[in-house]
Amino acid sequence: MATVEELREKLRKPLELELAGGCQNRAVAGGMDRLLMNLARPFPKVREVLRDYAALDETGRADKLREALALLQPEPVTAAPARRAPARVAPPAPSADTQVPPDAPVDRVNFGPQGPKKLRGLGLHTLRDLLHAYPRRHEDRRALPNLVDVEDGQKVTVSGVVVSKNRRTPKPKMLILEVTLEDPYGQRVKCTWFNQPWAEKQLSVGSRLIVTGRAKRFGRSVQIGAEYFEREDDAEGSLSTARIVGVYEAQEGVSQDFLRKAAHTALTSVPLDDYLPGAWRRQYGLTDLADALWGMHFPTDEDHLTRARERLRFDEYLFLELRLLLQGEDGVLLGKRFLADGRDIERFEGSLPFQFTGAQRRVLHEVADDMRSEKQMARLVQGDVGSGKTAVAACALYLAVRDGYQGALMAPTEILARQHFKNLAGYLEPLGVRVGLLIGAMTPKQKAEMQATIANGLIDVVVGTQALIQESVRWANLGLAVIDEEHRFGVLQRRKLLADRPDVLVMSATPIPRSLALTAYGDLELSVIDELPPGRTPIETKLIQDTHRRQAYGFVMRQIREGRQAYVVTSLIEENENLELLAATQLADDLKVILPDARIDLLHGKMSAAEKDEVMDRFRRREFDVLVSTTVIEVGVDVPNATVMVIENAERFGLSQLHQLRGRVGRGSAQSYCVLIAGEHSQKTRKRLKIIEGSTDGFVIAEADLKLRGPGEIRGTRQSGLPDLQLGDIVNDVDVIEDARALAKHILAHDPKLEHPRLTYLRQELQARSAHVAIREVI
Incomplete structure (x- = not known):
């Protein structure tokens, strides 16, 4: 969420632009009234000063702008007063005679002739799907920038009059439309459309446009690759300009403008009955569902977007926890009751x-x-x-x-x-x-x-x-x-x-x-x-480049001569058992040359479970010195005499997997070692592997692994049914997850099948969101 100072700066710039441009009421798409409705909301004194701005003459406007800018000067640092929450604007509610249930197919609402087909192509089959297809990001289009301040690559929205238009076809099937806009302050910017012939009729000289796109600087001039535009006389009430605008996942042939209008239509067609009773919302500091959905798709300001995210993120975790807790056949189960003296x-x-x-x-x-x-x-x-x-x-x-x-x-x-x-x-x-x-x-x-x-x-x-x-x-x-x-x-x-x-x-x-x-x-x-028994000797871990492999295996040979044993693990980029066997066999052959006095054997994915067990048993009985493997050596298997773990191409493993492999040594009383051989030498790889070199705490390493790779790639989690989250961030959401879990447990402890009338909407929402058949049967 933006700070007060950031909001103050965002508001100050368009006011300065308006003053510098002769007070023509054009610094903001839709005029100063639109600015006061959105960006100036946290500054009521400024809104009051500029309230009748459009009705004033240029001299009166200039005086009011100077007064407003004086109010926006940074305040002296004092004890911060309690911050008042911004007033909420009640979202429009659908009338009773036009209401459509959220589980209704998209065909039930008028989205235009091809609208339902477009939505289904995006996987949005019901109105509920559409309501919860949140924007992937938001852009602040409330104030138009000064072109002097625009940076190369920045996404901007500009306004101006079309002063020239050019049509080029540099090669077959390529159409380039170029339009030069002049903004209210006489600055010019070239806007370009690629292969959009439908836009040509709307780009006439003299028309006033609002254009959004990516800026490219050429010295002092700016060119914009147009992504969205509309005529300024159509901008009043627009869902795409003069506001904080959501940007959705889309595909070719489906415009952002269509998706915004579709979301707005759904919000005004569906009764947004809240599935969380008010007492629970107050307990966890959550806004109501209607405010959250409107705030996610069409926020009035930063505060609105923030509270929308907080509510809808909480809901994601709540329904996930309810689903997981209901995986038992009868919800909350009775078990055995022990004395446990x-x-x-x-x-x-x-x-x-x-x-x-x-x-x-x-x-x-x-x-x-x-x-x-x-x-x-x-x-x-x-x-x-x-x-x-x-x-x-x-x-x-x-x-x-x-x-x-x-x-x-x-x-x-x-x-x-x-x-x-x-x-x-x-x-x-x-x-x-x-x-x-x-x-x-x-x-x-x-x-x-x-x-x-x-x-x-x-x-x-x-x-x-x-x-x-x-x-x-x-x-x-x-x-x-x-x-x-x-x-x-x-x-x-x-x-x-x-x-x-x-x-x-x-x-x-x-x-x-x-x-x-x-x-x-x-x-x-x-x-x-989270505590190891006293007296355990930590495993020493060393990261080396593959150019020093011979020194690493020289150390392995010294350990073997002292009567110890070693693991050597290699990895493949592709999971292929034939390639795995080839790589393991090749590595074993290489080691027989490097370590001619060592007894070497092999463990690979083509072996049966019994064959793998037999190899591990022989290794434990010290019948050979070095075990070469490309599979993850079984978690928990004890070979106390194995004191060295060498991991080839360590950069191909996740940190948690490296830690698990390292745990195969250090099972006895002797000092143990892990050598990570990196075949890739980039700074990024070295920094990542340094984490495992510097820590033996599995939980510290797992946290680092989660931050680097995300939950979907951590071993074992895909099988657990963990879904992709739209808003949730598992790395940083521990407190939210714990709150959602606590509420889920409270709900099911008191009503295991969600049968109470006040949980009707919650039950329906859980059933609609869940693809797990067992849950539908439970509740």
Whole structure:
């Protein structure tokens, strides 16, 4: 939003131009009255001085202009008084006999002979679509500039009389129309139209035009590539000049003028009933829906546009959070109710060879509070590599078992499932908890025996892969389901495990910025383990150029001679398994030359899951020294003896992905290293990779990654259903997202199916905005 000083300066310039031009009432398209209606709104004394400007003679006008300019001098710095909100102008409402419902097709309203076809070509099929097709930007066309001040490339609106006209066809099928305008102060500007023959009849000498376009300076002269124009005698009441003007996404054959008129027609045809009751709007400081929609399409001033953006951005997040929270089959679900006794937490911690960190204790108490509630727990526990998520999950499983329930932990791969089984057995079996494993690699007999044990309740905690959700698995009393790296599973896969409505704990070692977690994982409460156990040695990270590769691999060889192992990861610009295999094979062959004494093996995308597991198992057993891979090495896999991670062409990875790769080392007690080899040497690339070199905090890195790449490219978020936002900015909107989420949770806690009469419009709006079939069924 513009500051008072910026607004003062915007108003001062046209007044000075008007005074310098002889007070002809032409410095502003539509005259001084239009300026007073728009740009002068925050300055009531100026508006009062200039109120009857058009009726005065030139001498009277000059006196009034000087008085107004004196009022616009910067005020001395004093304690700022409380700022009054500008008066709102009530938007025109459609009459009852012409009202059309928002879900009506665009054919129901008169948009001209080809209007509905044009709108449908832009994907706008209903009036609601049109109302929410917001301008992608806004231009201030309230005051016309002095051509002396126009900069090269600046978008400007100018006014003047056509003094000459020229028509050129430099080559076949190319028409150039050139018009010279003279503004009220005698300055001339050339305006150019390319291949717009329809405009020629309207560009007659002597006619008065208002032209908008991009300026090109040639010394002291200015040329404008015309994008929009209209005759000045048509400008009164124009939607495209003398105001803040919206610029829309369009395509060839659909003009901005048409889209503005279409938006205005929709706004005056549809009853803009607000789906947010007044109490909620007041609680969150939001304007009403009609004011917001008019302010987005046709703002009266900067304040109007700002409050419109704030309301409509809040709505985007509110409907996103409602959609996510309603993804369960019955809205707010009842789950199991555990005692989750604090003495059991103390007993579990007392059996550990270490103490919980403060962050682990805080998260564990959040989990225990959820388990005591009758509502089904749905919580995401985030934590960087080594922060102790598994120990927290193990304690939660222990609490479930102590209350007579079974627990499950589902991992995305068999090697991770076996690793979790080993860790949970170490945590829980000394406390009398029976831990079992169910994975696809087991024989049919082993699977049948484990399934019978689960069904009979003779096993307390079962660790497995998707084998846990096979139809043949029956639970005696499943109370808690822990899902590791949930974004690796589909929604339907997850729901099979949740059929008995256990409490759900999701673990992720992929640091996600809070704003993204609240949207990508909006159906889950969020806990963060943001503290590492004491005594961990940070991984040393070094960024080098590819011209120093041999030194990097010399260091790798020294680590191998000390009995250590190394990962080497390469990347491709194109995702192609054949090229991936070729690149990995080529890199492995190169390393056999560079590292002749090292034992080298390969992991690539064409391998089956079992083959990948077998390679990782051999690497863990130290049967070879260097693992070359082009795939993301499994999150959570422990190879404590691996102390070096070399990442070739590091610039091709996102920062969060680099951090995840780096986390494959540093699993043991020895100092570990990550070497980033950059094949591209630009300052921009170096600056980006320096972030990962200088920080080991996954959340700091994830925030930087989000700012650099945007939410759509962060790994795993597309699968979560996160939509493209028109107004929302996930990088900077944490407070707005949290407010919208709080309201969404409040609404559904009191009315899970939005059945109350006062939520009728909210329910209809959610159904209209949502493409998710399950939500339509829920509400």
